[in-house]
Amino acid sequence: MLAISISVAHHEGMKTPIAPTLLRFLCVGALLLATSACSAPAQDAAADPATPAPTQAALLEQIQSEVGNAACDSTQQCQTIAIGAKACGGPERYLAWSNKNNDGKKLKALAYAQAEASRRQQQNDGLLSTCSIITDPGASCVAGRCELQKPGLNRGSAL
Numbered sequence: 001m002l003a004i005s006i007s008v009a010h011h012e013g014m015k016t017p018i019a020p021t022l023l024r025f026l027c028v029g030a031l032l033l034a035t036s037a038c039s040a041p042a043q044d045a046a047a048d049p050a051t052p053a054p055t056q057a058a059l060l061e062q063i064q065s066e067v068g069n070a071a072c073d074s075t076q077q078c079q080t081i082a083i084g085a086k087a088c089g090g091p092e093r094y095l096a097w098s099n100k101n102n103d104g105k106k107l108k109a110l111a112y113a114q115a116e117a118s119r120r121q122q123q124n125d126g127l128l129s130t131c132s133i134i135t136d137p138g139a140s141c142v143a144g145r146c147e148l149q150k151p152g153l154n155r156g157s158a159l
Contacts, residue, residue, distance in 0.1 A: 056084075056121060059114035063095070066107045070098040070146035078139035078146035081107060085115040087122045088131035096139035096146040 054062075063083065072078055077100045084092030097107060121127075138149045 054113070054117070056114055056117045059110055059117060063107065063110045063114060066102070066110060067095060067097045068102075070096055071144060072098045072100055072141035072146045073144070075139070075141045078141050079104065080136050080139050080148065081111050082136070083111060083114065085118040085122070086129040086131070086134075087127050088129050090133060091115070092118070093134060094136055094148060096148045098141075098146045 060083070070078070077098050079097050079099055080094045081097055081104075082091030082093075083095050086092055095111075097104070122129075137151065139146045140149050141147075
């Protein structure tokens with residue numbers, strides 16, 4: 001435990017003593033430091049620390065598996081998720097998925113991990129990208145399956 005001792009002479013004319021303000025500041029800093037150390041992700045005790053992180057390809061395979069056939073009954077069930085990462089920022093592409101039988105939590109975690117792996121790989125390899133912006137095309141239910149909307153389709157946006 002951190003103990004702080006402050007001795008400050010207090011002048012009668014001072015409106016705000018420095019000691020309590022400084023003490024508050026130091027305590028808040030110590031609490032923030034302590035909570036940030038506690039919020040680090042816990043590692044699985046059974047996991048081998050020498051096991052390498054999954055590759056981008058392995059993560060993409062898991063993402064495809066999680067999406068499955070993206071079955072839908074209506075367009076309201078169709079969602080999109082950003083996949084990968086460009087060196088200049090933004091996703092490499094989007095993927096359509098359905099929330100009909102999937103809450104998306106695992107899918108979002110996998111997509112985040114895959115984007116982080118992509119960023120690390122680009123940084124390690126010193127890769128650059130075109131820096132073009134890829135916008136989310138949205139998704140629609142077509143023949144019982146969620147699909148990305150084709151460019152140029154009117155998605156009901158007002159001018």
